[in-house]
Amino acid sequence: MNSSIQLPTDEKDCWRKQKQTVAYAFVSYLIVFPIFRIFFRGRTFGNENVPQLGPLVVVANHGSDLDPPILGHALSRPISFMAKKELFRVPLLSQIIRSCGAYPVSRGSSDREAIRTATNLLREGRAVGVFLDGTRQENGRVNRPMAGAALLAARSESYLLPVAIVNSHRAMGKSKWPRLFMPIHLKIGKPIPPPSSKKKVDLQETTKNLQVVINNMLDEGLIIKE
16 A cells, blocks of 8 residues: 555646535635634644645544534535435535535435445545544544444545544534534544555554544643643
């Protein structure tokens, strides 16, 4: 496996695919950023670790429903997440979420369909977001990580970017109503190479590494102002 981050051979083509759409920019700068920065006193650390070109699997912990929009709009490049297929039938909403990079997955469909769709996006040079546990965790940590992110990276030869979302489980968790002004911080780690193969042992090793890196960043707590 190549140890260097793989970039598209045609940088102009990559820019065409990664550039922000009008809908993405609208959601980012007029909705997500004000809410994140003002109502949740949001901060990010480690943005210099985000590769701006080439396929990337962004891997994070999952504490609340606030995570996808914050993670999808805070890394200076669009991040694609899976969304229920039913949402793509809603007028206006379908155009917005599609323009923001969401891709449809049928309710009750197999994991293979989701992995196949995400792999195709990565092979187009895009960034795909994956929550390591798959579902929200009450303590906001990575508790029972699944190997889906590692498998995506192995299939597409993409680097993995570990991200710790600090405090989102306290700001909202599984509640319907958020706790305003509870700080949410994002810590971005250094890219991790894809597994050396698609064998179970290699996928588990990479997954465990991601769990340790993300939980260590969570243990460091909120970002301290210098």
